[in-house]
Amino acid sequence: MAKEKEPKQPMPPFGAWAPAVALGWLIPGGGHFLLKRTGRGMLLLVSVTSMFLCGLMMRGAMFQPQTGDLLTTLINTGGFIGDICSGILYLLSVWLGYNQPDVAGHVHDYGTKFLVTAGLLNLLAVVDAFEIAAGRKD
């Protein structure tokens, strides 16, 4: 039996979710703090920040957007977007001069993945903050 399609939920007003989303991007868990979900916000802050710091200490490389063949574009642009999603952590490390070249070795490789994943996890946290601010989730 075909599953009935859920009715599309109306978009909540911009002012209701934008501050939580913006703060959530800038500071991991910030959106949850703003929405008074302190415990969850703290866990997100600790997890994302620890992951990012581990990536830095493993000397992971930051991606720069590059064009070329499809795979190069996907990996570098996708990685760059992932890095940027870490918000202030990314901005601070770039402003403070972190510029690790991509070198061979499993530790550096893990570091690069840690940096990107920290950003992607922060993106999940931002989406969660949006859902809470929009009233779609407790």
Add this chain to the structure above:
Amino acid sequence: MPNMTLSHFEAAILFSLFTAVVLGIVTKRSDRERLQYGIYTFVCFVVALVGIGWLMYFGHG
């Protein structure tokens, strides 16, 4: 910034831990469900890690 050198296993466990915490927090609706899902995700990561590790070991001969 201090340098951190980890083995494959240590790095993958650390990765699993952080990821499981965040996935547990953002996916479920009650604290109990979050804790259960976080632990479940972490165990899945570790099982996949060990399983794929053995697979690669046998694959290399």
